[in-house]
Amino acid sequence: MALILCEEGDVAAAWAAEQLRHRGVAVDVVTSDALGAATRWVHRVDSRTADVEIDLADGRLIRSAAAVPILNRLSLVPLRALRAAAGQDYGYAVQEMFALYLSWLHAWPAPVINRPAPQGLSGAYRHPSAWRAFAAEAGLAFRPWAQSSADPPALSWTTSEPAAATAFVVAGRAVLPPLLPPTLAEPLIHVAARARLALAGFDFAHDAKQGWAMVGASPLPHLPAGGEAVIGALAEALGA
Amino acid sequence: MILLAGIRSESPLALVAAALRRRGAAFRFVHQRDVADHAIAWRIDERGVTGILSLGAERIALEEVTGLYTRMMDDRLLPELDGLGEDHPARRHARAFHDSFFHWSEIAPGRVVNRAEPQGSNGSKPYQAQLIARHGFLVPPTLITNDPEAVLAFRRTHGALVYKSISAVRSIVKRLDADDIARLDAIRWCAVQFQAAIEGINVRVHVVGEKVFATEIASTHVDYRYAHVDGGETRLSAVTLPRAVRARCIALSRELDLPFSGIDLMRTPRGDYYCFEVNPQPGFSYYQGHTGQPIATAVARYLAGG
Numbered sequence: 143m144a145l146i147l148c149e150e151g152d153v154a155a156a157w158a159a160e161q162l163r164h165r166g167v168a169v170d171v172v173t174s175d176a177l178g179a180a181t182r183w184v185h186r187v188d189s190r191t192a193d194v195e196i197d198l199a200d201g202r203l204i205r206s207a208a209a210v211p212i213l214n215r216l217s218l219v220p221l222r223a224l225r226a227a228a229g230q231d232y233g234y235a236v237q238e239m240f241a242l243y244l245s246w247l248h249a250w251p252a253p254v255i256n257r258p259a260p261q262g263l264s265g266a267y268r269h270p271s272a273w274r275a276f277a278a279e280a281g282l283a284f285r286p287w288a289q290s291s292a293d294p295p296a297l298s299w300t301t302s303e304p305a306a307a308t309a310f311v312v313a314g315r316a317v318l319p320p321l322l323p324p325t326l327a328e329p330l331i332h333v334a335a336r337a338r339l340a341l342a343g344f345d346f347a348h349d350a351k352q353g354w355a356m357v358g359a360s361p362l363p364h365l366p367a368g369g370e371a372v373i374g375a376l377a378e379a380l381g382a
Numbered sequence: 383m384i385l386l387a388g389i390r391s392e393s394p395l396a397l398v399a400a401a402l403r404r405r406g407a408a409f410r411f412v413h414q415r416d417v418a419d420h421a422i423a424w425r426i427d428e429r430g431v432t433g434i435l436s437l438g439a440e441r442i443a444l445e446e447v448t449g450l451y452t453r454m455m456d457d458r459l460l461p462e463l464d465g466l467g468e469d470h471p472a473r474r475h476a477r478a479f480h481d482s483f484f485h486w487s488e489i490a491p492g493r494v495v496n497r498a499e500p501q502g503s504n505g506s507k508p509y510q511a512q513l514i515a516r517h518g519f520l521v522p523p524t525l526i527t528n529d530p531e532a533v534l535a536f537r538r539t540h541g542a543l544v545y546k547s548i549s550a551v552r553s554i555v556k557r558l559d560a561d562d563i564a565r566l567d568a569i570r571w572c573a574v575q576f577q578a579a580i581e582g583i584n585v586r587v588h589v590v591g592e593k594v595f596a597t598e599i600a601s602t603h604v605d606y607r608y609a610h611v612d613g614g615e616t617r618l619s620a621v622t623l624p625r626a627v628r629a630r631c632i633a634l635s636r637e638l639d640l641p642f643s644g645i646d647l648m649r650t651p652r653g654d655y656y657c658f659e660v661n662p663q664p665g666f667s668y669y670q671g672h673t674g675q676p677i678a679t680a681v682a683r684y685l686a687g688g
Contacts, residue, residue, distance in 0.1 A: 183573045185526040187508045189515050224572070234551050235572050241506035241549035242526055242573055248509050260502025260509075272499075274426045275489040283428075290423035294474070295481035 143168045144382040145204070148215040150175055154365040155215045161373040167382040170210075176200065178220020185246045192249035209252040211380035215362060216263040219243055253380055255313070255340045256361050265339045265361030269299065273359040276336045280329035284356040285347065303357045305345030308367045313340050313379035317371045322346060322354060333359070340379065343367070383446050384685050385435075387412040387483070388453035393667035394678070395453055401682035410437060412483070414454060415462055417476045424486045431489055448492040449685035453663065454480065493641065493685055500639035501662035505550050507575065510659060517634045519647075519657035522577040530566040533558075533576055540578035548575045582650040585621065588666050589635040589643045590680035596623045597669045618672035627655050634660065642681055 144162060148155035150173050159169045182197035196204040219239040225232060240263070247258040256265035270287050277284040285303060309326060310317040311334035316327035326346075334342045343363020346354045365372055384402060388395045390413045402409045412420065416438070424433025424444055433444040457463075457480040458473075466473045488497055503510045511521040525536045526548055537543055543558040556562075558576065584599040601616040623631070627647075634657075635643040644664025648656045666677045 183526065183528050184532050185508065185573075187511050187515075187521065187524040187526075189520045192508075192512055231572075234547075234549075237505070237549040237551045238547060238572060241509065241547075244506040245508035245512065245526070245548070248512055260505050261499060266499065269485050269488065271426050271485050271489055275431070278426065278428070278430070286425055286427035288423070288425035289482045289485060291421045291475065291479040291482045292423070293478060293482065295478050 143170070143210045144213060144380050145169075145210050146171045146213045146215065147177070148173060149217055152215055154363075155213070157366045158213060158373065158376065161370075162377060162382065165373070165377055167377060167380075169382075170202070172198070172202070172204070174216055174218065174220045175222060176202075177216075178223040183242070185242060185249070187245065187249065192245070193251075194246040194249060196246075206246075206249065206251055209250075211253040211382050212247075212250060212255070213376065213380065214247060214254050214256055214258070214264050216243070216247075216258075217362060218263070253340075255376065255379055257338075257340070259338065262361060265342075266337065267361060268337065268359070270358065273333070273337075273356070276333045277329070277356050279336065280332040282326065282329035282333060282356055283352060283354065285352075303347050305357060306348050307346045307354070308363065309344045309346065310363060310368045310372050310375070311339070311342050311344070312372060312375035315375055317368055317375055319368075326354065337361070341376070383442060384409040384449040384451070385412050385442075385447055386410070386451050387414070387487075389414055389455060392453060394665055395451065397667055397670065397678035398451055398681050398685070401676075401678040402685070404679075405682055405686060407682065407686045410440070410442065412437065414457060414460060414480075417457065417460065417479055418462070418472060420479050422479060422482050422486065424482070426489060431486070431491060433486065435483075444486065444490070447490060448687060450487055450490060450492060450494045451681065451685055452487060452494065452496075454484075493687065495642045495681060495685060496640050496662050503638055504660065504662050507546070507548060507550075507553075507659055511657075513638065514634060514657045514660065517630050517637070517657075519630060519634070520654055522580050522656060522658070524578075525576045526573050527576070528570050528573040530569060533566060533569070534563075536576060542579040543576045544579050545574055545576050548573070580648050580650065580656050582648040582656070585623070585647040585649055585655075586669055587623065587631050587645040587647060588664055588669065588675075588677050589631050589640075589645065590677065591641055591684045592632055593680045593684075594623065594628050594631055595669070595673075595675040595677050595680070596621050596628075597673050597675065618669060620673040620675050630655075638662070641684055 146155050146159050159171050162169050176198050179199045180196050181199050184195040186193050193206045224235045244258045259266035274284045274287050307319050307321045309322055311330050316330050339361050343360050345358040347357045348354050386395050390411045419438045421436040435442045457476045463473050515521050523540055544555050545558050546555045547553050586597045588595040597618050598621040599618050631645050640662050644661035646658040670677045
């Protein structure tokens with residue numbers, strides 16, 4: 143049994159659920175909106191343990207005592223119910239719910255891919271320059287990144303170069319498409335570890351001068367791009 | 383070269399500047415109120431992180447910046463930008479400068495007090511409590527719920543309770559009293575954090591690298607920071623922590639990747655130490671002012687590579 147947490151319309155999550163079921167894994171998909179409409183939350187933390195009980199409106203129960211593995215693709219705290227209820231306190235309520243989600247997903251006693259981070263519910267969402275700093279550390283070739291106070295800040299998160307290939311790291315194991323050289327595996331594993339991610343996708347571009355170079359990375363990769371190999375690695379990592 | 387980023391007159395920044403002056407260390411303010419005269423351009427490539435910071439007429443090579451103490455305020459609230467629309471060139475320049483400076487500071491190779499990413503753990507108190515507990519500190523039994531019955535059961539188990547925000551927003555601690563119990567149904571729309579009330583003496587610990595400064599706080603109020611608002615009283619005095627607690631504070635700060643932290647402890651009458659939270663951006667001037675502890679000097683020494 144595995145739980146997939148995702149946003150409504152997450153095509154990659156739907157694909158992963160289908161592929162895992164093909165492998166005989168029982169999968170329950172819980173959307174962000176379903177979590178947002180939960181009727182009861184109980185999350186306890188003390189010096190030794192932490193646990194959580196969530197009662198969904200449709201009668202499903204999420205219990206840390208059941209300790210099922212989670213494929214976590216949440217990107218935002220559920221906003222619909224909060225927006226309706228919180229009024230002027232909406233901004234505060236969003237912060238409070240994010241803090242709760244960060245804590246309960248961190249506390250979950252079975253594998254969670256990915257664990258949340260203060261910078262993102264599915265693992266830290268990093269600026270392109272931060273990924274490049276990790277790549278530099280690992281000896282991984284990457285496209286340079288430049289930024290200045292003359293640039294519009296809204297553009298500072300975007301990369302213009304399209305990816306020619308996507309590599310994955312799943313639980314310390316690199317899954318590379320045939321196009322990419324196997325020598326990339328080790329540095330990619332290093333970058334994922336530095337980013338504290340069990341699952342990460344890395345986009346590469348190619349040119350004659352530099353060869354393959356990283357142009358982007360994400361804690362929420364498009365899983366279908368990794369095909370069977372990524373699902374196999376995920377199933378193994380989830381222990382499902 | 384060391385940079386101090388924020389508002390030049392803000393107490394912590396001013397105290398660190400004075401300490402750097404005493405050391406004879408070279409430093410510059412990145413004074414946010416002068417942002418109109420600031421510019422930055424940088425890149426990361428196979429040679430590392432390089433670039434130029436312009437402060438008025440002065441040009442500073444970013445490769446020469448070895449330390450940064452950053453206490454920047456939200457640039458959207460700068461008085462110089464009051465009344466200017468979102469698309470006003472001055473506001474757009476301020477936003478672009480701060481965004482670019484911020485992303486540079488996250489990957490700058492020098493000593494940064496503190497980078498933004500590790501500060502994030504303070505955004506969720508129960509999440510941070512789980513990290514704290516790994517270091518051998520006790521953390522108060524905590525319940526986050528939207529179920530009034532669960533709160534009453536928790537109260538039966540633990541006795542007196544306090545409540546406070548789960549996040550870092552509106553972080554004021556209040557005792558749960560009879561009036562609160564009467565309106566407990568209000569928590570159904572959004573979960574609230576409750577904790578067992580721990581009795582003891584508050585101790586604020588500032589960790590700067592390997593240096594530890596502990597301050598004991600005697601107060602008439604549960605949340606001593608707000609005692610003066612209600613006509614209460616708070617007294618601060620420097621204390622020495624037991625060796626093991628001190629080592630735990632250093633290890634916790636290091637694991638959280640915070641060269642400078644403010645750790646809130648409570649010593650119980652039995653001598654146990656509870657840890658409530660780790661503040662990643664401590665406004666230490668209040669504690670230094672009341673105890674004379676050389677916290678700014680330690681921050682300056684750390685920034686200077688000592």
